[in-house]
Amino acid sequence: MSEVTPRIPQATSKRLPLYYRFLKGFSNAGKKRVSSSELSEVMKIDAATIRRDFSHFGALGRKGYGYDVDDLLHFFRQTLDQDEETDVALIGVGGLGSAFLKYNFQKTHNTRIVIAFDPKASKEGRIVSNIPVYHPDMMEEKLQEMGINIVILTVPANVAQDTADRLAEIEVKGILNFTPARLTVPDWMRVHTIDLSAELQTLIYFIKNDVKDSQL
Template identity: 40%
Template sequence: MNTTEEKKIPKATAKRFPLYLRYLKMLQSEGIERIQSHTFSEVTQVPSATIRRDFSYIGELGRSGFGYEVNKLIEVFGSFLNIETEEKIALVGCGNLGRALLNNNFRRNDNLQIICAFDSNPEVIGQKISGVEVFDIADFPEIVKEQNIMLAISTVPSQFAQDAVEKIVEGNVKAILSFAPDRVKVPADVTVQYIDLTNEVQTLLFYEQIQRK
């Protein structure tokens, strides 16, 4: 039975899978071979009931009273997240945030790599930032098609986000991570994930205030 085909995995659950894998690898490095959901909850700060529900979307990964085998979970989540396949990423927008992403460039994930960057500023085009060349955004469709890139990160401000995304879509990119909180219009076969830093900070402050009461 292919559980993942029969159950549609919620987006919130899918977002936790890389978190689980990261902590599982940490546990593996510490020589831990087996773990209970309540213990894993303490490590990940995710409720144990949520962990068990998330795991159930993939299949029967553990046994009652026995827990979960760390190595098996790493194998299952690694296969599910396809971590052995190198994913080439294009970055659009080389301002402060874009440069920070290029300087970091997924150092903890060998299978994720920003290989090219794009901007509309003539003073930036042609530069190399942390070894990644910056191209004219007008050349985006041609370059990403040549490189077979299917994922793009946009750090373009909200007022320019729609234009940037339309250029990304021209390149047949189907997955976009946008740091502009305003929603953009894309074709039905394109997925956009939004990161709203202001919202994240406000949420963090909200919980911090609760802890102080």
């Protein structure tokens, strides 16, 4: 994703890929214009939140008309750099990592896993779901060779920080962290952590307490 200006709230930034995905659906269905209410209905996000998100980027729509679907799609495609493919690496080919390799992200957008690392693989590598998988001893060499700056981390929690330290040494810019470990990284490196167990516990809490999840 291209760098979002500091004025854009983080919550808004996180919703941008969702807007792009749903707008693609409207465009594929031949819809020419859409209102915030229609987006709200399909996305389950409050219409006022959508209007507020869009307002950060200027006049994207017209009062009484709504939003031009193709214009919005073009805007978010440029904002998210959807015309430029991004190669990423996967570190850890266990249950979750194997699922990522089978799915891969190119099916839905312009991001694709092109290489992976796992202790069970040899230095010579092996092929899993058409992706080469190498031993972690080869990580620095291969990532630098391929110019990869974004990594998906699905390793055991006890080796997550050490792996992050190694990635920082070769100046990898971003980690999508699926481990429960809270990583310490340099200020210039960005880490997005998705703790599946914590998210599940939060869902259970809301269900048991009948608390409606707020739209974030």
